Amino acid sequence: MTFLLPRFPAAPATALAGLFALMAACTNQPAAESAQIAVVESESVRLVEPVTKPADPTDTYFTIAVLPDTQNYLDYTHQKAEGFPFEASEMFLEQMQYVADNLESAGGEIAFVSSLGDVWQHQTKTMDPEHAARGFKAVPNPIMDSHFAPTEKVKTVEMPKAHEGFSLIAGKTPFSVVPGNHDYDAMWTDSKFPPSAKAPADIDPSDLKTSLGVLHPGGLENFRTVFGADTDFFKDKPWYVASHDGGADSAQIFEAGGYRFLHIGLQFDPPNASLEWAADVIAQHKGLPTIISTHDYMTKEGERLPNPIVDGHAVDPLNNRPEMVWEKLISQQDQIFLVLCGHEHGQAWRVDENAHGHKVWQVLADYQDRGQTAIQAGVKSAWPVGIGDGWMRLMSFDFGAEVPILTVDTYSTYYRKDSRDTAEYATWYKAAEKPHLSDEAFHDEDDYTLTLEDFRVRFDETGRVKN
Numbered sequence: 001m002t003f004l005l006p007r008f009p010a011a012p013a014t015a016l017a018g019l020f021a022l023m024a025a026c027t028n029q030p031a032a033e034s035a036q037i038a039v040v041e042s043e044s045v046r047l048v049e050p051v052t053k054p055a056d057p058t059d060t061y062f063t064i065a066v067l068p069d070t071q072n073y074l075d076y077t078h079q080k081a082e083g084f085p086f087e088a089s090e091m092f093l094e095q096m097q098y099v100a101d102n103l104e105s106a107g108g109e110i111a112f113v114s115s116l117g118d119v120w121q122h123q124t125k126t127m128d129p130e131h132a133a134r135g136f137k138a139v140p141n142p143i144m145d146s147h148f149a150p151t152e153k154v155k156t157v158e159m160p161k162a163h164e165g166f167s168l169i170a171g172k173t174p175f176s177v178v179p180g181n182h183d184y185d186a187m188w189t190d191s192k193f194p195p196s197a198k199a200p201a202d203i204d205p206s207d208l209k210t211s212l213g214v215l216h217p218g219g220l221e222n223f224r225t226v227f228g229a230d231t232d233f234f235k236d237k238p239w240y241v242a243s244h245d246g247g248a249d250s251a252q253i254f255e256a257g258g259y260r261f262l263h264i265g266l267q268f269d270p271p272n273a274s275l276e277w278a279a280d281v282i283a284q285h286k287g288l289p290t291i292i293s294t295h296d297y298m299t300k301e302g303e304r305l306p307n308p309i310v311d312g313h314a315v316d317p318l319n320n321r322p323e324m325v326w327e328k329l330i331s332q333q334d335q336i337f338l339v340l341c342g343h344e345h346g347q348a349w350r351v352d353e354n355a356h357g358h359k360v361w362q363v364l365a366d367y368q369d370r371g372q373t374a375i376q377a378g379v380k381s382a383w384p385v386g387i388g389d390g391w392m393r394l395m396s397f398d399f400g401a402e403v404p405i406l407t408v409d410t411y412s413t414y415y416r417k418d419s420r421d422t423a424e425y426a427t428w429y430k431a432a433e434k435p436h437l438s439d440e441a442f443h444d445e446d447d448y449t450l451t452l453e454d455f456r457v458r459f460d461e462t463g464r465v466k467n
Contacts, residue, residue, distance in 0.1 A: 059257065059258070060398065060399040061257060061396065062110075062257045063102075063395065063396045064111065064397075065110045065112070065114070065394060066340055066365060066395060067113065068342040068367055068392065069118035069343070069366050069368040070095075070120075070162075070165075070368075071118040071119065071121040071182050072387050073091050073092035073388055074092060074119065074158045075088065075121040076154075078385075086377050088388075091388065091413075092388075093168070095165075095390055096166065096169065097168055099113055100169050103173045104256070105172045105173060110173065110394075111173070111174075112174050112175065112176075112256070112263065113169060113173060115166075115178065115293075116180070116293060116294075116295055116340060116343070116365070116366070117180025117268065117295030118182040118343070119162045120158035120159060120183060122154045123150050123184065123185055123186050124151070124154050124155065125150055125186040126150055126186060127186050127218065128219025130218060131216070136190060136191075136315075137191035139190070140189070141213055143195065144189060145189075148187065155222070159222060159225065159226055162226055166226075174263075175233075178294055179223045179227075179267050180295040181295065181310055181343075184217035184218055184219050184220060185219030185220065186217065187215050187218075188215065188218075189213040190213070192314075193314065193315070194213050195212050196211055197212060209308040213309065214314055214315055215310050216310075216315040220248050224246045229247035229250065234250070239254055241262075241281075242277075244273070244277040245273070245274065249264070249265065249270065249274045249277055251285075257398075258464060259289060259399065259459065260288055260464075261288060261291060262281070262282065262290040262291070262335070263290070263292075264278050264281060264290065264293070265293045265294070266294040267295075268294075268296055269296055269306070269313060269321065269322075270294065270319070270325060272328070279329060279332075282333050286335075287335065287461070287462025287463060288335060289335065289455070289459045289463045290335040290337065291338045292330060293340045294339070295343045296312070296322060296341065296343040296344075297325065297341035298344065298348060298364045300345065300364065302348040302350045304321075304322040304326055304362075306322060331355050334355075335458075337455065338362075338406075339361070340363055341362070341364050342366040344364060345367075345433070346364070346366060346434065347365050347445045348363075349361065349364065349408075349450070350362050358458055359452075359453065359454055363408065365446075367410075368387075370387065370388055370391060370429055371387045372389050373390075373414060374386075390414030391412045391419070392411060392412075392413065394408075394411055395407070395408050396409070403453060404452040404455045404456065406449065406450040406452055407450075408447065408449070409447060420446075425442070425443065430442045
């Protein structure tokens with residue numbers, strides 16, 4: 001998600017820098033190239049019986065690699081062909097190679113990979129046909145339109161590079177990719193929420209919804225082309241056990257740490273049909289500990305609130321806001337113990353009891369605004385340029401302990417360091433993400449341990465691998 005604005009100081013010029021940190025190096029000039037990727041038609045729902053290799057019940061430790069918003073790596077304006085000083089996409093490929101090198105199948109500890117959406121940056125349509133047919137109208141948005149306009153370079157640059165990256169792990173591990181708002185075919189400013197700002201100086205940081213309007217994504221042809229249920233990434237894979245809406249929602253099963261896990265990936269602000277499908281999948285895999293990945297779910301303050309200028313439900317009542325997803329699905333399904341999300345720039349976690357009195361851990365990570373690599377490369381700009389700097393999440397489960405432990409580490413495949421071991425970490429990032437924290441407390445946001453107190457009571461009888 002590119003539109004969550006950081007805290008603005010009072011000075012208008014500085015506020016503007018914060019806004020354009022989210023739009024850096026984007027363009028309003030579509031390329032003339034024709035699409036190089038053909039759309040794959042996918043069935044709306046698919047269920048297959050999982051077949052998994054026998055797990056070693058004595059191996060009680062494993063890691064899930066979590067890839068938050070990678071859009072700024074793949075943004076075609078962040079490549080040398082557009083005059084950028086380095087190929088940001090190489091940082092993405094380096095990250096994917098690191099994951100590939102550390103998979104269990106390669107002798108490492110990574111048993112599953114979850115991409116949290118906003119894989120690429122741009123769109124190809126002004127509005128998708130479905131929303132147009134339902135009567136939705138777009139209005140001009142002088143600020144957003146000048147930085148995010150449809151371009152065929154999505155298909156010639158950004159999508160192929162995404163495919164190249166995920167090909168490094170394809171066939172080697174179960175993995176999931178969910179669509180973020182940028183991965184949709186279109187993202188327009190809806191006529192019900194027109195922007196009042198005509199120029200950056202008009203932006204009111206305290207009322208972004210009025211200033212910038214509300215954008216809405218639609219259409220998933222591009223996403224299904226690369227990550228649909230019928231692509232080579234997932235078709236006929238025994239661990240890819242269910243799909244809905246052509247793969248916009250999907251389910252995977254993997255075995256690790258002596259347990260069998262169900263993972264469900266949900267599309268951006270999922271509609272009721274997606275939530276109902278997910279509930280059905282959980283019912284068909286009764287008793288398995290379940291992880292949910294979805295793009296939009298929690299703010300960096302730990303609240304289940306939508307971003308005011310990308311509020312799916314405000315524009316289209318078919319979409320559910322994060323709190324609605326909690327109320328309708330997550331809190332009601334006792335098998336769900338962990339939720340992963342991106343979209344909102346920063347990091348947070350919270351734990352709540354579900355309707356059955358059991359704990360659900362909810363974890364946010366999104367590092368797309370981090371641009372130290374651009375600074376070090378000599379990028380000259382009136383505002384910070386977000387790249388991502390190679391940061392990703394490594395979530396390690398230890399089921400050898402009497403009470404299972406989940407250790408959350410944040411690691412940069414570019415700097416080749418954990419956040420805790422990076423002396424400049426708070427200096428580089430704290431002011432834009434959580435300026436009110438001490439340096440030590442900021443480190444604690446990206447390096448911490450969660451105790452899964454009730455996991456064994458909930459899942460030992462139903463989720464353990466029995467050989």
